[in-house]
Amino acid sequence: MLAVAFMLLPVLLGIIELGGLIHVWIGQQSAAAIGARVAGERGEDDALVRDRIGVELRAGGLDPARFQIRVTPAYVRWGQPITVQLVSRRQLAIPFLFSRDLTLTSSYVGRGEVNH
Secondary structure, eight states: OHHHHHHHHHHHHHHHHHHHHHHHHHHHHHHHHHHHHHHHHHTBOOHHHHHHHHHHHHHTTOOGGGEEEEEESSBOOTTOEEEEEEEEEEEEEETTTEEEEEEEEEEEEEEOOSOO
16 A cells, blocks of 8 residues: 555656646746737837736746746837747656756747837
8 A cells, every 4th residue: 555655646746746837838828928919019029018928927826037038029010020939947846756957938929010
């Protein structure tokens, strides 16, 4: 019975770790999507775009300081693509099995909706 408990413990902890990673990934995807939408509306990378991404991350229970935000290019004209990419580093640690650093990347592309 004790052997079964020791075998199931890493499985249970792995499920919990994976759930945490999925939570981060979904929140990050959502923030990248809203960031691309706002960047397309504004036609540029500015403080409003980054603030909106931060609001979305906080709404998902995530700390914006743990994410790198890239918006390329900085300015777009009508119909041109603008890409928002969020990158975060997380550690996946399953006791008794392994520990590994992971990089989660989310990218969304919006289209410029203004003419500068």
